[in-house]
Amino acid sequence: MNNVTNRSIQLTTVIGAILISILVIIMSFSMFRGSAVSTDQAVERVSEFYLRELADRRAQVISSLIDTKVDQMQRAMQVISKEDLESVDSLRSFIGEIQTLYALDVLALADEDNVVYSRYSTYMGGSRYDFLSQDLSFSEPVISTINLYGGSKHICIVIPLKDLSFQGKDLKVCFVEIDIGTFAQSLAFGTEKNDTWFGLYYRTGENLTSIDFGPFDAGQNLLSSMKDTLNEDEWNSLKNDFETGEQGEAVFRYSSDLDTLYYLPVRDTGWMMTVLISGELIQDQVRGISDELLKTGMRFFILIGLALVVYFLLLYRHLHRRSSTLLKKEQENKMEIARRAEKSESELGVYKGLANKDPLTGVQSKLAYMEKVKMLDTEIQAASVSGLAILVGDLNGLKHINDTAGHAAGDEYLKAGAMILCRQYQHSPVYRTGGDEFVVVLQNTDYEHRKELLEQLNQQVEKNIGTDGVVISVGMSDFTPEDGAVKDVFTRADHLMYERKKQLKEMGAHARD
Amino acid sequence: MKKRTLVLLMLLCACFYMSGYAQGSAESETEYEASDETQKEAKSSFAVNFERSLDSYIPLKNHYNFYFTYKIVHPWWDAVALGIEEAQRQLLERGVTVTYEYMAPEVTSAQDQEMRLREAAASGDYDVIGADVADEALISPVLDELAEKGNKVMTFSSSDAGGDCRRIAYVGNTHNYEDGAQLTEALCEKLGYKGKVAILVGVEGAPCHEERAQGVKDTIAKYSDMEIVDVAYDQDSIDNAYQLTKEFLERFDDLAGIVCCNMSNPVGAARAVKETEADVVIVGMDHDKEALEDLRDGIIYCLGIQDCFSIGFDTIQVAVKIADGQLPGDLFPEKTQEVTTLIYQDDAEEMLANLYGVVQ
Structure with missing residues (x-):
């Protein structure tokens, strides 16, 4: 019992410790996972913010540059004089001065026949500049790009001209031609560490510059190249954004790197x-901070874990001691209870014995007889009774003795009567069921010899009539299968007892009345 | 003592290791540079050489003014213009200013060219007058006349003047006939030397186109199982080339091949063949982007690529020498030959990348 209880305590403590450990592990895992998700979110947000800022600024620089060029051309066209337009040489001189003043790559004017006038040359521009062959009804500046033989690309910032003519032809546009490669280099499109790249693309995904864009060669179409790196929805979204000129972002894996x-x-x-930024770049930075937080968190959880282990050890020790003490007390209590129970049982037996025993004669009492009858009736009901006889006895002359010799003598007479029955029926219980009434339940040996024993008893009684000894009238009846209860047998025996009492009276014995 | 020896040994090892490492680095760098150089060479040696530099000639003046006229406003001559611009830029770096006019009509016209040449000569503003001869018969006498009047005259680009013209020099394609023949040989081999062939030419009378067409005809004539079914001129128009090809295909069910003698021919022909899904082999000239894409996609079988950039570059170099009074000889030849290279489907990607920066 003691071992079982100790094991229960140990088991409870271990299960508790395991549950707490699992809880700590789950919390740690949750923290790790949460941290990873948070890190990814942080990377995404930082990337988006960082990239948007970079792109915005570069785009603003480009817009600003274009605005500046437009402004410079407009100023130049405001100051161009008649003298400047007198001859090719004077026009070239003017263009050269403006070009130098504003540090322009190429400044040119084109007339209605698409003849282009630049600082050093006059040439036909119809097949070289798309914007010349198109309808030039525009009033605002136009940005046009040209692909040159040899793979380089130039941008042309074009402003329309009005009321200017040269050699009898209307001058229709002024434009600045810029090598996009040089333009992009001036905007520092590449970084020394090669972790951030800038690019300029047409809405079709074609690169404007001759500069590689991250993993993509300069000549590759960005949209086509990214088709294999994105799922269909993402790619369609990217393509749509390009076509409609919307801003956005795409995260993709090219080779093994995660890029944004x-x-x-x-x-x-x-x-x-x-x-384009290598995802690893920001991820590394954010991950560093996240790792530190994780380490701190881990240390915290380890400390909590250790504290819990120590706590459980101490708790176990305390519970163990406490339980041992309680067990000892409980055992003592049980022993005391057992002792008391034993004592009570003994006392109960005494009381029970007292109740079942007739205090005067020492034979069994009427209460005991009733219990016996109840038990026998149960057996009769169960048809398990085979040999049974009831002997009913009644002392003759008790009243006479009480009246004449006193109750003490009467009591002695009763004792003597009980003694005769006990001696005669040594294997059967004798009950005093009334004042001078006795019943003997005959079973087994006494039942087998019931007739001889009755004969001997009657002979003894008849002898006692003459000697003033104990005279007891008895009737005996056997249990028959027709009997439903002991009382049936008793009634017959009682009837026979009265018959006998009459006989004994006739023989000189005192009667009751 | 032992400790000192050990330290000394370690220092020696370290020095040895460091010197070995440094040597290794230097070797790697040298290898890289060589490799880079090889790459440049490979790029420049394939059909078009963009890595041109001026020769050692020192111009006698610090300013030159030239007049050039060519057949038609067309991207092919824009490519030549880029070579001219590069030479002009390099001369400017050397302190020599070159100004020039580079003019052409919107539609090929020998008369227009004659007028331009006469006006340029009359102005007296130009050190050298150059012409890409639009019509040999008409322009050659004009050039002679200008030369007679003391103008320094040269021809350039795609077409030279007639054989006895007094122009000083020619820079450009000197082998148009051979180009036509070479293209046709490729076609004949592809067709197994049998079948019907149509010829698309550019401008009637333009020497380069006519010479190529003659090269085509002579080559076809060599093979008895081959037949020329028609010859048509597209006037350097892609739309015309397309329409003419469609007519070929309608008229000749069993047409096996088309030889295209100029830049617009193969573009128009390929469009028609793609549209009709005809099984016809196309061979053609020049570097039009669309034609190169058709070459890449197997619509065109082969293209003859002229080095336009070098034509322009050398035109300026020769013009400067002519302006200085130099004559053909040691300084420059009377005809500066530029290369034409036949390219096939396998070369198309590289050519698209080199000429147009397009990467598939």
């Missing part, structure tokens, strides 16, 4: 400014 692309339209150009 951010793109936004450049105002008034039809271009998309793109920024």
